[in-house]
Amino acid sequence: MNKKKWKFTPLQIAAHLGSLIPLALMLWDIANGNLGIDPIRNFTLRTGKTALVLLLLSLACTPVNTLFKFKQVLKLRRPFGVYSFLYASIHFAIFIGLDYAFSWALIQDALLEKRYAIVGLITGLILLALAITSTIGWQRRLKKNWKKLHKLAYLSGLLAVIHYIWLVKQGVLDPWYFAAILLILLSLRLPAIKKAIASLRAKKMQKTAR
DSSP: OOOOOOOOOHHHHHHHHHHHHHHHHHHHHHHTTOOOSSHHHHHHHHHHHHHHHHHHHHHHHHHHHHHHOOGGGGGGHHHHHHHHHHHHHHHHHIIIIIISTTOHHHHHHHHHHOHHHHHHHHHHHHHHHHHHTTSHHHHHHHTHHHHHHHTHHHHHHHHHHHHHHHHSOTTOOHHHHHHHHHHHHHHTTSHHHHHHHHHHHHHHHHHHHO
C-alpha cells in the first residue's frame, strides 16, 4: 500500500511557522511573567488582533493571485483561515473564562449591552463554520454550496473590523488601517476591477511579445 506523502512548499512552512509565532510569544510572556498592567486586556487584544491579521491574509490570497498570477499563495488560504479561528477561539476563551469567569449571567448581560461582544460572537460562529468545513471532505459533501458558504469569510472580516473599532477607545487608528486593507481586498474581488486587471495584463503581454 502506498503511503500518502505530505509535501509542504517553503512558502507553506513559512506561513505555518509565522502563524504560530504570536502564540509562542504569548506563551513566553506568560511563562516569564511579562503580563503587563492589565494582562486580560493585553492578551484579549493580542489574540484578537492576530486573528484579524491572519483572516485578512487568508482573504488576500485570491487577490494576490489575481494581481500577480502567483498560484502558490492559494494554498495558504486554508491554513491562514484555520489559524485565524485558533486565535479567535483563544480570544473568546479569555473573554468568557478570565474576563467573565464563565458566569452565564454576566456573559448574557455583556452580549445584550455591549455591541462589540455580540458582533464578536457572530464573527466567531462564522469562523467556526468555515474552519469545520475547510476540509476536502466537506468540500465534496457541500459541492456548489461550499463556495457560497466560504464567501462568508468576507463578512467575517467586515464584522471583525467592526468588532475591533467598537472595542477600542475613540482616536485609536489601528482598526481603521485594517478597515482600509479590507476595503482594498473587497474592491479587488469586484468583477469590473478583475476585468480591468486582466485587460492590463493582456496589454502588457502583447507589448512584451513584440
